[in-house]
Amino acid sequence: MIKTKHIIILIFSTLLAVIAYLYVSIENEATAFDTALKHTKEKLIELYQQEKLGVLNEKQKLNEVEKVLQNMPAEYQGLKHQYQIAMSSLPDIKFYGRVIDQYGDPVEDAKVFFEATNTYLSEGGGRGRIATDRNGRFEIDSIGASLVLGGVGHPEIDGAYYQSSNLDATRDMIFNTSDDAYGRYENWKRYASSNNPYVIHVWRLGKYDGAMKGSLSAYPNLDGREYTLNLSGKDYNTKVSDGVKQGDFIISCTRKTTMTAVKDYGDWTFTISSIDGGIQKTNDLYLNKAPGNGYQSSIKIKMEYGSDKYMPSLFNQRFYFYTQSGKVYGSMLVNFKPHRKFRGNECGIEIQYKMNPTGSKNLELKRENIPDSKTTNIIGNRYALNVR
Numbered sequence: 001m002i003k004t005k006h007i008i009i010l011i012f013s014t015l016l017a018v019i020a021y022l023y024v025s026i027e028n029e030a031t032a033f034d035t036a037l038k039h040t041k042e043k044l045i046e047l048y049q050q051e052k053l054g055v056l057n058e059k060q061k062l063n064e065v066e067k068v069l070q071n072m073p074a075e076y077q078g079l080k081h082q083y084q085i086a087m088s089s090l091p092d093i094k095f096y097g098r099v100i101d102q103y104g105d106p107v108e109d110a111k112v113f114f115e116a117t118n119t120y121l122s123e124g125g126g127r128g129r130i131a132t133d134r135n136g137r138f139e140i141d142s143i144g145a146s147l148v149l150g151g152v153g154h155p156e157i158d159g160a161y162y163q164s165s166n167l168d169a170t171r172d173m174i175f176n177t178s179d180d181a182y183g184r185y186e187n188w189k190r191y192a193s194s195n196n197p198y199v200i201h202v203w204r205l206g207k208y209d210g211a212m213k214g215s216l217s218a219y220p221n222l223d224g225r226e227y228t229l230n231l232s233g234k235d236y237n238t239k240v241s242d243g244v245k246q247g248d249f250i251i252s253c254t255r256k257t258t259m260t261a262v263k264d265y266g267d268w269t270f271t272i273s274s275i276d277g278g279i280q281k282t283n284d285l286y287l288n289k290a291p292g293n294g295y296q297s298s299i300k301i302k303m304e305y306g307s308d309k310y311m312p313s314l315f316n317q318r319f320y321f322y323t324q325s326g327k328v329y330g331s332m333l334v335n336f337k338p339h340r341k342f343r344g345n346e347c348g349i350e351i352q353y354k355m356n357p358t359g360s361k362n363l364e365l366k367r368e369n370i371p372d373s374k375t376t377n378i379i380g381n382r383y384a385l386n387v388r
Contacts, residue, residue, distance in 0.1 A: 043068045090124065091177060093147050095140040095188050096197040099132050101157070101204035102286075106136025111153040112200070116144030129153075137197060147175040147188050149200070157202045158367060161285040169285050169316050203286040209362040217350045226252045228275075231323070231330070231353060248323040249274055253347030255338060256305065267305050268338040268347065273298035277323035287331035287354060290320045290361040301336060313337045323355075330355030331363055 093116055099107040110132045116125030125142030132138045140147065150172045152160035162173035164185075175188035175198075191198040214231070230247030250273045256266035272279060278295025299319065303310050314336040322329045330353055337348035354363045 090143045090145065093125065093140060093142045093144055093188060094192045095147055095175070096191055096194045097138050097140070097149070097200060098197040099136045099138070099152060099160075099200045099202055101202055103204070105204075106132070106134070107154055107157065107202060107204070108132055108134045108136060109154065110136070110157070110202070112138055113150040113152070114140055115148045115150070116140075116142040117146045117148060118144070137194075139194070146177075146185070149173045149175070149198075152200060152202055154202070156204050158205060158365070160200055160202050162200070163283070163285055169318070201285060203288055203364075205364055205367060206362070208364060208366050209356060209360045210358040211354050211356040211360075211363045211365055213352070213354045213365055215350070215352045217348065224252065224254050226250050229272075229351070231355060247275060248277070248321075248328075249279070251349065253336075253338065253349070255347065266338075267303060269300060269302040270336050270347070270349070271298060271300045272319075274321065274323065276325050277321060277328075279319055279321040282318050282320055282331075284318060284320075284331075287318055287320070287333065288362070288364045290322065290329040290331065290356075290363060292361065295320075295322060303338075327359050328355055328357050329359070329361045329363065 097112065099110045099112065101107055111129045112132065113127070113129045115127045118124045124144030130138050130140060149162065159171070161169045161171065163169055164173070174185035175191075176185045177187065177189070190196070216229070216231075227250070228247040229249040229251055231249075252271050254269045254271075256268070274295075274297055278297060279299050280291070280294045280296060281299060282291075301314065301317075303312075317334045317336065319332045319334065320330070321332065333352045335348075335350040337350065339346050339348065354365065356363055
């Protein structure tokens with residue numbers, strides 16, 4: 001019995017030793033692989049930088065690239081073709097832009113954050129930020145698979161929104177080598193001339209006039225019945241109340257009851273009705289100035305399954321409203337979220353809102369965390385080339 005036990009322990013110990021050996025071997029191989037790839041990528045990017053600085057011309061660069069690839073370890077030569085493709089797929093980016101406020105005036109010394117992105121095996125220009133001149137203009141000169149414009153910093157504005165061709169509001173904008181059929185990104189070559197800069201619209205903050213913000217959601221409780229949205233509670237963040245006809249809005253969501261597939265969203269309709277005010281849809285990016293007219297008593301958003309404009313859900317839908325017979329003006333950013341068949345007829349809604357209880361149409365919020373405008377241009381790493 002004791003002998004058998006010793007044999008089992010010996011076998012188990014041997015297995016552990018073999019596993020440990022294999023693990024260390026794999027780890028060492030992976031480390032060597034990563035080191036080789038890192039070394040090769042650094043060399044190739046250095047050659048690109050030398051070309052950009054005029055140290056090498058195009059022909060010299062290609063010759064040096066070939067030498068680097070030939071010197072790769074034999075076991076990694078299979079990656080050579082992939083590197084060649086990747087190196088040739090990073091186009092030059094020449095991009096002009098301009099930052100203006102809601103009055104059309106240029107914003108000087110605004111800091112525009114950007115990133116020239118990578119491909120699978122090649123480094124793009126990297127991240128950075130660049131300041132606008134007295135005319136609100138800026139220029140980006142880099143390389144990358146795509147260009148992403150992000151936040152805009154300035155002591156008189158609060159960030160920036162971008163509007164894609166499909167009218168979606170987003171905090172960043174992607175530019176590629178071609179247009180996107182769905183409006184998610186644009187072709188940067190359209191803005192490769194200083195005569196046609198890409199215009200970033202920002203909101204220059206004025207006097208704070210008492211506006212407040214909040215959010216609420218009915219998720220996933222909307223089930224075809226009417227519910228009351230009460231935005232005017234003491235904390236401006238009250239929840240949906242069922243069956244009480246007091247508040248600011250009555251909302252409902254109705255669904256098609258003959259959905260067949262489990263993943264089917266079917267037809268759906270959201271209705272938002274004002275109790276003692278009005279509401280209107282808008283494409284304004286910042287929702288900071290409520291209009292004086294154009295309101296209606298209710299808004300209905302209807303989607304019929306199979307139609308050309310059908311969407312299973314809608315995000316970032318923007319509205320202005322007034323309530324309490326004009327004592328309160330506000331704006332809403334709304335996500336409409338019907339559910340699939342397995343959730344029955346339920347819907348969800350998410351709302352971010354601003355409202356001014358003083359009766360003013362000014363919906364600007366207090367300034368919060370505004371970046372310092374006195375910082376200089378920076379680049380994210382040494383590969384952000386020729387940023388001016």
